[in-house]
Amino acid sequence: MNAEQLQKTLRASQYAEQVLGLHQILLEQDYAIDQFQTSLATTQIQQLVQTELQDVQDENQWMRTLRILRARLMFRWIWQDANVLTDVVTLTRELSDFADASINAAKDFARVALLAKHGEPISYSGQVQDLIVVAMGKLGAQELNLSSDIDLIFAFDEQGETNGRKCIDVQQFCIAWGQKIIYLLEHMTAEGFVFRVDMRLRPWGDGSALAISHAALEKYLSQHGREWERYAWIKARIVSGGKSGDDLLDMTRPFVFRKYVDYTAFAAMREMKAMIEREVARRNIEDDIKLGAGGIREVEFIVQVFQLIYGGSKLELQDRQCLVSLKHLGEVGLLDDQAVIDLEDAYLFLRRVEHAIQALNDQQTQSLPSESEPRQRMIDTLGFASWDDFLVFLNAKREKVIYQFEHLIKEKGLESPNQSFSQLEQQLDEILDEHAKNLVHEFWYGHAIKKLPAKAVQRLKEFWPHLIQTILESNKPQTALVRLMPLVESVMRRTVYLVMLIESKGALQRLVKMATVSPWICEELTHYPVLLDEFLSMDFELPKRQDLEDSLRQQLLRIEIDQVEDQMRVLRLFKKSNVLTVAASDVLAESPLMRVSDALTDIAEVSVMASLNLAYQITAKKHGYPLDAEGQRCSLDHTAFAVIGYGKVGGIELGYGSDLDLVFIHYMDEQADTDGLKPISGFEFAMRVAQKLMSLMTTQTLDGRVYEIDTRLRPSGEAGLLVTSLKAFEQYQLKNAWLWEHQAIVRARSIAGESSLREKFEQLRRLILTLPRDENYVREEVLKMRQKMKDHLGSSKEQKKDGIFHLKQDAGGIVDIEFMAQYAVLAWSGTNPDLAHYSDNVRILEDAAKAHCLSSDDASALIHAYLSERAESHRLALANHNMQVSAAEWFDTREVVCKLWQRLIDPTAVFAVDSE
CATH class of the missing domain: 3.30.460.10 (Beta Polymerase, domain 2)
Incomplete structure (x- = not known):
């Protein structure tokens, strides 16, 4: 030794x-x-x-x-x-x-x-x-x-x-x-x-x-x-x-590290430091080398505040260790090299002093000893000639920490607008009408402001000039202000959002631009302020299908199967936040129409898939699992249940306000009982799964609903069963269905459920659509159905006289093009089975041209008209407008559609807008 x-x-x-x-x-x-x-x-x-x-x-x-x-x-x-x-x-x-x-x-x-x-x-x-x-x-x-x-x-x-x-x-x-x-x-x-x-x-x-x-x-x-x-x-x-622990820790990361640059961490850090300083003063522990000025905690604060602000976007800052993160702060340019050196040097010395204090008596303390004997022991250990020499050295280290803390944290302030508050108010006053002026006056002098805590009022007053300056820089300042006022009122108590908008000029500019384009987006954010989290952090890229699936699965994974309210909340916010992302990409990044529709359809499909999985688990937990039609036990991996999407979701053409046309089919033994403690028949099991799925998606809660669901396209319509076996569905379609029901199947597509059953449905769909049909009969039935829709849903005679064109239902509108595509499949796929492959109108028309059933020019003209009208329908939905537009502005597009309608469906039709 x-x-x-x-x-x-x-x-x-x-x-x-x-x-x-x-x-x-x-x-x-x-x-x-x-x-x-x-x-x-x-x-x-x-x-x-x-x-x-x-x-x-x-x-x-x-x-x-x-x-x-x-x-x-x-x-x-x-x-x-x-x-x-x-x-x-x-x-x-x-x-x-x-x-x-x-x-x-x-x-x-x-x-x-x-x-x-x-x-x-x-x-x-x-x-x-x-x-x-x-x-x-x-x-x-x-x-x-x-x-x-x-x-x-x-x-x-x-x-x-x-x-x-x-x-x-x-x-x-x-x-x-x-x-x-x-x-x-x-x-x-x-x-x-x-x-x-x-x-x-x-x-x-x-x-x-x-x-x-x-x-x-x-x-x-x-x-x-x-x-x-x-x-x-x-x-x-x-x-x-193990893995459960890793999953739990992954769950906490979004709480700690916000996806956006989170400047609110500065204010929170300042408050925490002030609280500690008050405690230090109260307990008279200035010599505490952890909590005192320039101590260990202050170094940690400097590092951690930057971690909270930037850690969501700079993953290297998520390290737990102070020195590792300090090094990364220098590497990414958030601290200069000298600051990193000074803080690292001070931290290491302070930790060594901490160990010297605690080694004395194995006590959890960071206070410098006051008695001479332990002081002498300490300086002997640390290598100093005297206590005074030690204090000089220690205080020099602490001063460097204090300096960095003062300059990097305490003096971090908010950028001031370029103009004074009064100048901005005067400019705003000059462009507002009386309604908007009253709106602003009522906001500032109303009961809501009087009930706000003083801190929230101060934060609101800091935010207001930034908002006004950004609004004045927009192309529609009054529109932006009127639409944003309800949003400001809804979030003014949650001041974290106001700080983020102050600190991120780009986010505030995007918000104002969105307001000028889409009142619908403003209303969504106003009703559901939690969506601002997504809005402020989004990169305005359309969400990818795999990312959607992974995100929703992770969110639902840790919710207990019987916590239905929490499941519904996750489903609703998932749908709303991702549709908002699509809308922002549509407006700000000008994403192509078909990619927007694809993304909206993906969101719906992923929501349906998750809801079906939950509904199946909830039902199975209570009643056990049924048998399939071949006597095999169904399970979560073999559900023998599928969801068929019709209409817009089936045609991969979903819009912002679209509901979902769904049909449920199963492949279960309807008579055999489930194997649980409370057995029910396979038929009743399938019914309860469908009902639970409907409940999860359509129940109105504080977060709204996921989607409206329409099931009237099921066999026998509203008089039919909610869920149909595959065999019964096949028999109905082949023996009892009307032609318009086969017309609906053109836009049908399996969107959720067991893969083998979905494939069986797709085979049945192709069989139904490729049945030989008399072309004249198809033309007559399609024409009858189209006329019924015009009579019930199209513009009135008075509206037509006023120059109104219903973009969807009137002659030359979206439905005419959809019906022509459906006619092509029903009339010609018997001899051209490739026409029955796709469920979306654009690819149907492209395939009709490939099969020489339509000329390339005619197909291209219809596709161009269809995409133009659908793009306008999206714009109208975002603007909260109905589908009625100026007929004169759409004359050329309608003329193209109507002439093709005349040639394909109704030779007697005459296109004359003024005479409609």
């Missing part, structure tokens, strides 16, 4: 003297002293803990063994620190590795007795549940100091029950599990303790349940999570819990 190093160790720490006195024989073993020159790898520490505790089954002996090991390791770490045989990063990592290993050992030991008493915790979906241990604070960042508490949160994946002789629910099991872990680690025995455990960072803090489900944690963070909790969760790390 190196006597000089031993003497320095004992000088640095009275605690080390105690350990040596109690465990001298153990400390003289080879591994304890001779290897002090080297660091311990994570696996070595894990193996050391496992070896020491191997075969220990008695609880008291287990606790004694781990505490003795902790004392030996603490002696080792103090030795290394006092003799500068390690560095701060290595030491804090080893301490954290030991904490991880101790937690996992305690978790494994505690589980044995719980299993014997209660059995395994099983979720309602049949999965064995594990306890997820989340490390927070210094342990989460693997920056544990010599005498740190460990901050933990306990969670589990899903609710359920144990399967033992004394059954309890999963949450109770996990609470008991967590309580035992805490006892094993922090209970004070003759040998001391292992770690003090702090659970106060869990949702709702002290007094709340010790363990929380994934779904409950997600709900808490989304609805109640506070700004300081975002700071705390930056350092969160899964110590134990």
Whole structure:
């Protein structure tokens, strides 16, 4: 043993003297002293803990063994620190590795007795549940100091029950599990303790349940999570819990790191720092090298505030460790090189001082000692000639931190508009009519403002000039103002949105431009302000199908199957936020019409697929699974159920306000009972799945509804069953269906459900459409149906005289083109089966040209007219206008359509707009 190093160790720490006195024989073993020159790898520490505790089954002996090991390791770490045989990063990592290993050992030991008493915790979906241990604070960042508490949160994946002789629910099991872990680690025995455990960072803090489900944690963070909790969760790390733990941590990332540049973090950080300063002053702890000015916490604040602001867009800033993130801040240009050097140097020295303080008596404190004897021990350890020399050096480091904090955080202000408030108000007043002026006056002097907290009023007053300046720069300032006022009123209490709009001029400009184009978008944002989160962060690219599926699956994955309200909320916000993205891309990026329709249709299909999956699970959980028509057990992978989309969703031509025309088919044994505790027939099972799907999508809630659904195109219409077997559907279509029902099948397409059943439907669809038909009969029936629609839905004679053209229903409109495409399939696919392949009008017309049923010129003319009219219909929908437009402006397009209608369908038709 190196006597000089031993003497320095004992000088640095009275605690080390105690350990040596109690465990001298153990400390003289080879591994304890001779290897002090080297660091311990994570696996070595894990193996050391496992070896020491191997075969220990008695609880008291287990606790004694781990505490003795902790004392030996603490002696080792103090030795290394006092003799500068390690560095701060290595030491804090080893301490954290030991904490991880101790937690996992305690978790494994505690589980044995719980299993014997209660059995395994099983979720309602049949999965064995594990306890997820989340490390927070210094342990989460693997920056544990010599005498740190460990901050933990306990969670589990899903609710359920144990399967033992004394059954309890999963949450109770996990609470008991967590309580035992805490006892094993922090209970004070003759040998001391292992770690003090702090659970106060869990949702709702002290007094709340010790363990929380994934779904409950997600709900808490989304609805109640506070700004300081975002700071705390930056350092969160899964110590134990496997994939369930990883999924839980992934869920928290959007709460911590916002997708947009989140300038609100500055204000939150300033408030937190002010609170800490008040506490420091109150407790007279200016010499606290963690909480005092220029201390460790201030370095962490500088790093963390930038992480919260930019971490959503700069993923490298999401690292838990302070020094790693500090380095990244320099690399991405958010801090200059000298600032990074100064902060890193100060942080490392402050952490070394922290260790010197805590090594004295193994106490959790960061305050400089006031007595001469411990002061002398400290400066001997740190290598200073006197306490005054040490303070000069320490204060120089702290001053550099204070300087960076003052300049980078406290002085971060909001950009002022180019003009004064009064100038902007005067310019605005000059262009507003009386209605708009009254609107502004009522807003500022109304009851809503008077009820606002002072802080919210101040934030609103900061925002107002930015809004007015941006509105004045737009091409329709009055329109923008009138449409945005309700939105401002709806979000003025949620000032986070106002700050984001102040700080992001681009986002505010986009919002104003959207307001000038689309009142519908403004209304959506006003009614559902949560959509602003998406709007402010969107890149205005159309969403991709795979991304939509992944996003919705992840959102629904952790909601318990019986939490229907939460499922409906996710479905509604998924649909609304993604349709908003499409609308923004349509307006601001001028995306092509067909790509817009594709995206809108994808959103609908993904919503239907998810709703069907939920509906099937909910029904199966209650009643068990049915048999299919061939006697095989249905399951989630073999549902024997499919959803058929008709009309716009079937034709991949969905618009912004479109409802969904759906038909449900199944391939189940309608007579056989399900295999659950409450069995029902296969027929009733299929009915309940369809009804539950309808309920999930159409129930009106505070978040609106997902879609309106129309099921009248099912066999026998409203008089028919909601769900039809594939066989019954086939018989009806081949023996009883009217021609207009086959016409509807032209635009039918399977959009959700089991792939084999969907393929069976597609084969049946092609069979029906390629049946031989008399062309004259088809023409007569199509013409009759078209005339009925014109009579009921087209413009009145008075409207036509006034020069009104209904873009969809009048002659030469969208429906004429759709009917011509459907006529082509019904009349000609018997001899040209390729015409029955697609369900969308554009590709049907293209295929008609390829088959030489239409000339290329005629097909191109119809497609051009169709896309022009549909593009205008989208624009009208965004502007909240109906489909009535000026007939004169559409004369040329209508003439092309009507002439082709005359040649294909009705030779007697005469196109004369004025005489209609």
